[in-house]
Amino acid sequence: MCRELKREPTWVAAIRLAMLEGRVDAEAVIEEANLIPGRERTVCDVLSTMAERDLLRPIDDGTYLPGPVLLHSDRFELDFTNASNGGAHRWKSSV
Numbered sequence: 001m002c003r004e005l006k007r008e009p010t011w012v013a014a015i016r017l018a019m020l021e022g023r024v025d026a027e028a029v030i031e032e033a034n035l036i037p038g039r040e041r042t043v044c045d046v047l048s049t050m051a052e053r054d055l056l057r058p059i060d061d062g063t064y065l066p067g068p069v070l071l072h073s074d075r076f077e078l079d080f081t082n083a084s085n086g087g088a089h090r091w092k093s094s095v
Contacts, residue, residue: 008033010046018056018066025063 013033017024026043029035035043047064050056056064 010035010039010043011050014043014047014050014056014064015070018064018070023059023063023065024056 010029010033013029014024017028017032021028024047026040026047029043029047030037030039044062047056047062048058051058051064051067054067054069056070057067058064
């Protein structure tokens, strides 16, 4: 993640949204990754590449569900109860 700008890679935001929200589209990824406006084409390219690699599964124009690679990644035992509203990469302090 680019700490100075509080941005993260598009693919990280896409995976988080797919797993936590159950679906992902370019607009949601732009918001989640805190990208500057005008990055829609780049985000769409990333999402389509992820679909080609079976990480995401397209359901209609620009909307994706988690694909078989994510669903069978054996990551369902992860504890997301500490994930903040700002993203799963920011953890609440237990202190």
